[in-house]
Amino acid sequence: METHGRHSAQLPGHTVEGTDPQLYIQTYVPAADAGLRPVLLLHGFASSAKLNWADTGWLSALNSAGRRVITVDLPGHGGSAAPDDLDSYTPSRIRADILQLVSDRGVRPLHDGDTTTGLDVIGYSLGSRLAWEFGATQTELVHRLVLGGAGGLDPLAAFDLPAAQQYLADGTPIADASTAALLKMAQLLPSNNLFSLLSLIEAAKLEPFDPAEAVPKMPMLLIAGDKDERAATMGDLAALSSLSEQVLLPGRNHTNAVTSRAFKNAAIEFLAG
């Protein structure tokens, strides 16, 4: 019997590609369980489960609402390993590894009338892109999606890698504002592994986000700050799905929408539906 609180015990793992991705995954069990499926949280680029979800109050808000939570750090982020090979960072490989990890933690396909089956997913930024694709490919598993700070464009695919490498080599300013901002994010925290983050960008360029290619068929909540430039094209995502709702958070941008109480309340209410 699992007690409430944080769990990080090692489980016997299965591997998708024959190598253990060594992703840092944790489950947080509520004191009073609402009897609903777990919520998987996917953090953004150059962030971590701790920064994106713990320090911002999401874990306690979801646990207080009776939701069991699963967090995972993306490769090269937080407590996860930072492999040398590019393949470990491709979005398809990350999605496959996450599918295996949640399956190993007892997540089962949706079954009509059983609210404990399936999985809800909340993503932010890059995590929303992964959640969109995960939902689109795992129709039997995903109940609802909450996608924060997401747009129809792919900032990683548009990232100017040569300019970033030039800047890191000799300080030549980066002309592209989005590239400069992403690199600044990557360099902001001393704990970030810059080599891994650039590997992730390189790998994401191999599989750019094409939301129209596969559209999730479950209800989704699209939510972002009204000053979030990276989510300026959120409406393009909404236009692809008749099951989408959009919420704008007044006065919030891509960085500070994450803590918003209105965001948390909207997500918790939406996922309970």
Next chain:
Amino acid sequence: MAEISFPLPDLGEGLIEATVLEWLVAPGDQVERNQPLVEVETTKSAVELPSPQAGKVVRIHGEPGGTIAVGEPLIVFEVPDNTAGIVGTVPVEEAPRRRVRLSAPPEDD
């Protein structure tokens, strides 16, 4: 009743100040320990600060958009007199009592 003031805590990473995004409590509210108090943003990230204390909110410092330095007052609570000494006042000095162990200390002592 006594008042206890809490400063903006050290947010790590060498950060010296934070901007208030939104207060989640107001003067007059009764709050529990660990209840979310306020959202603040630093140059690195946005965080939600949980309450270090149960009590009634007397004052909050910093309007949304305003800046608070680490160590400056953030919030003031009203608590029963007998609990204030735990964190808010200098404890009364008592004669030191000698502690004698009668059994082996537990491992986590």
